[in-house]
Amino acid sequence: MAGGRERSRGGRLPRFLACLGVVLPLVLLWSIATPLGAAPDEPEHVVTAAYLDRGHLLPPVQDTPAGRGAVVTVPGWLQDATGLPSCYAFHPEQDASCSPHLTSETTPKLALTQFSRYPQTYYAIVGLPTRALTGPAAYWAVRILSALLCGALLALGLELLVGWHPRRRAAIVGASVAVTPMALFLAGSVTTSGVEVAAAFATTAGLVCLADREGPPPRAVTARTTLAATVLVLSRPLSPVFLLVLLLATLALCGRHRLATTARAAPRSMLALPAAAIAISGAWIAVAGLPAFLGSPSGHHTASGELGITLGRTGRMLAEQVGRFGWVDTPAPLLTIAAWTIGVVALLVVGIARRSSGREVVAWCLPAAAALLQPVVLEAPRINTLGTFFQGRYCLPMSAAAVVILATRPGVGAAIDRVAPMVLRTVAVLWFVGQTGAFLAAWHRYALGAGRRAFTLHPAWQPPGGFLTVILFVVCTALVAAVIGRDRPGAARRNLEVAMRGSPGARSVPRYARGPSGVPRPVRGVAAADDHVRRRVSGALPPPPHAESDR
Numbered sequence: 001m002a003g004g005r006e007r008s009r010g011g012r013l014p015r016f017l018a019c020l021g022v023v024l025p026l027v028l029l030w031s032i033a034t035p036l037g038a039a040p041d042e043p044e045h046v047v048t049a050a051y052l053d054r055g056h057l058l059p060p061v062q063d064t065p066a067g068r069g070a071v072v073t074v075p076g077w078l079q080d081a082t083g084l085p086s087c088y089a090f091h092p093e094q095d096a097s098c099s100p101h102l103t104s105e106t107t108p109k110l111a112l113t114q115f116s117r118y119p120q121t122y123y124a125i126v127g128l129p130t131r132a133l134t135g136p137a138a139y140w141a142v143r144i145l146s147a148l149l150c151g152a153l154l155a156l157g158l159e160l161l162v163g164w165h166p167r168r169r170a171a172i173v174g175a176s177v178a179v180t181p182m183a184l185f186l187a188g189s190v191t192t193s194g195v196e197v198a199a200a201f202a203t204t205a206g207l208v209c210l211a212d213r214e215g216p217p218p219r220a221v222t223a224r225t226t227l228a229a230t231v232l233v234l235s236r237p238l239s240p241v242f243l244l245v246l247l248l249a250t251l252a253l254c255g256r257h258r259l260a261t262t263a264r265a266a267p268r269s270m271l272a273l274p275a276a277a278i279a280i281s282g283a284w285i286a287v288a289g290l291p292a293f294l295g296s297p298s299g300h301h302t303a304s305g306e307l308g309i310t311l312g313r314t315g316r317m318l319a320e321q322v323g324r325f326g327w328v329d330t331p332a333p334l335l336t337i338a339a340w341t342i343g344v345v346a347l348l349v350v351g352i353a354r355r356s357s358g359r360e361v362v363a364w365c366l367p368a369a370a371a372l373l374q375p376v377v378l379e380a381p382r383i384n385t386l387g388t389f390f391q392g393r394y395c396l397p398m399s400a401a402a403v404v405i406l407a408t409r410p411g412v413g414a415a416i417d418r419v420a421p422m423v424l425r426t427v428a429v430l431w432f433v434g435q436t437g438a439f440l441a442a443w444h445r446y447a448l449g450a451g452r453r454a455f456t457l458h459p460a461w462q463p464p465g466g467f468l469t470v471i472l473f474v475v476c477t478a479l480v481a482a483v484i485g486r487d488r489p490g491a492a493r494r495n496l497e498v499a500m501r502g503s504p505g506a507r508s509v510p511r512y513a514r515g516p517s518g519v520p521r522p523v524r525g526v527a528a529a530d531d532h533v534r535r536r537v538s539g540a541l542p543p544p545p546h547a548e549s550d551r
Contacts, residue, residue: 049127104135174407295386320392354411428485
C-alpha cells in the first residue's frame with residue numbers, strides 16, 4: 001500500500017506542469033528577446049540541424065578561409081542566416097537593427113558548419129520544422145522547439161528537487177543558485193550547450209534524490225533520472241565524461257552498497273536507456289572522430305605561459321557562467337554577478353562551517369574540479385595554435401551540479417531550516433534582482449547598443465511583442481521570486497513524509513519520539529525531525545505510540 005501510494009503521488013502530472021509553468025515562460029521570453037543569430041554560433045547550429053534532417057550524415061570536413069568545418073548544401077535561406085549577426089557580433093555598441101532581413105529562398109547553396117562531428121540527436125529533434133517551413137518562420141520554430149526541450153529538462157530537475165528531495169528548502173535554494181541567467185539564455189537559444197546544462201541539472205537533481213532518500217529508490221525518481229542522463233550523454237562530445245563525474249559524486253554520497261542496491265532495484269529497461277546512449281555516443285566518436293577546435297594563433301608561449309594565461313582567465317569564465325550573452329560580447333551587470341557571488345559564497349561558507357563529512361566534500365568537489373580543470377586540460381595546451389577559445393558556458397553543467405550537491409547536504413539543509421524564512425526571502429530578492437538585471441542588460445544591448453544610457457520608447461530594434469516582452473519577463477520573474485520566498489506552513493511535516501515514504505514498513509509519518517522517561521513527546525524542528533527519521537528507519541527507535549492505530 002505504501003509503495004502504491006508513493007507511485008501515485010510521484011507520478012502526478014500536475015506537479016511537473018507546475019514546475020514547467022515556473023521555468024518555461026522565462027526560457028521562452030529569453031528566446032523571443034534574443035535576435036535571430038545572436039546566440040553563440042547559433043546560425044551554424046541551425047544549419048547542422050537542417051542538413052541532418054535532409055538525410056545528410058557525416059559530410060567531409062575540410063579547411064576553409066573561415067576555419068575547419070564541413071561544407072554542406074542547404075536551402076538558400078539557411079546560408080543567408082549565417083550572416084544575420086555579422087554587423088553586430090563582437091560589436092556591443094552596435095544595436096541589432098543592422099541585421100539583414102532573412103529571406104525564404106529555397107535555392108540550394110553552400111554553408112559551413114563546425115558541428116558536423118557533434119552528437120546528432122539534438123539536431124535531429126530541433127531540425128524537424130525545417131522540413132516544412134522556410135525563412136524566419138523555420139528559424140523561429142527551431143528556436144522555440146529547442147526552448148521547449150530545454151525548459152522541460154529544467155522543469156524535470158526542479159520537480160525532482162521540490163517533490164522528491166527530503167530537504168525541500170535547501171533544494172529550492174540550490175536550484176535558484178544553479179539556474180543562472182546564462183542557463184536560461186542558453187536554454188532559449190539554438191545550441192547544444194543549452195540542452196547540456198539543462199540535462200546536467202536534471203540528472204544531478206535525480207541522483208541527489210536517489211542518494212539522500214531513505215528506503216528503496218522510487219521508480220518515478222529512477223525513471224526521471226535515467227531519462228535526463230540519456231539526454232545528457234547525447235548532448236555534446238564531453239557529456240559522457242560529465243555523467244561519469246556525476247556518478248562518482250553519487251558514489252561518494254551514498255557508498256557502493258547503496259548505489260548497487262539502487263541499480264538492482266531499478267527495472268532493466270530503465271538502466272538500458274542511458275547504457276545504450278553511452279554506447280551510441282562511443283560508437284559515434286569512433287566513426288566520426290572528435291570535433292575540431294576553432295581559433296586563431298596567439299603567439300609563442302611556453303607550457304607554463306600557456307597555463308598562466310588560462311588560469312588568469314578563471315575569473316572571467318566564472319563570470320561567464322552567471323551571464324555573458326550574445327556572441328560573448330554582452331556581460332551581465334555587476335549587480336547580477338554580485339547576487340550570484342553572494343549565493344555561491346554563502347553556500348560554501350555554510351558547507352565548510354557545518355563540517356561536512358569527507359564523502360560529502362568529495363561529492364561536491366568532484367564536479368567543481370571538473371568545471372575548473374576543463375580549460376586547463378582543453379585550452380592551455382592549444383593556446384599557441386588556437387588562442388583563448390574556451391568559454392565559461394562549457395563549465396556551467398558541472399558548476400550547476402556542484403551547487404545542487406552542496407546545497408542539499410544535511411548540514412547545509414539544517415542551517416537553512418533554522419532560519420528558513422529569512423534565507424528564502426533573501427534568495428528570492430537576489431534571484432529577482434540578478435535575473436531581471438541580466439535580461440534588461442541584454443535587451444538594452446540589442447535595442448540601443450551597449451554604453452548608451454538614453455532610454456527611448458522607440459528603440460532601433462525591438463523583439464517580437466516590443467516592450468510587452470520585457471514587462472512579461474519582469475512580471476514572471478517576480479512571480480517566481482514570490483514562490484521561492486514563500487515558506488509554507490507544514491514544510492517540516494512534508495519533509496518527514498518525503499523522507500519516510502518508501503522506507504521499509506513505513507505506513508505513516510511518526511509525529512512523536514520517546515523522551516528519556518519513555519513518555520511520547522512531539523518532534524519539533526526540521527533538523528530534529530530529520531535525525532529522528534534516520535534513527536527510526538535504522539531501527540534505533542521503537543515504533544511510535546500511534547503506529548498501530550495508523551495502520
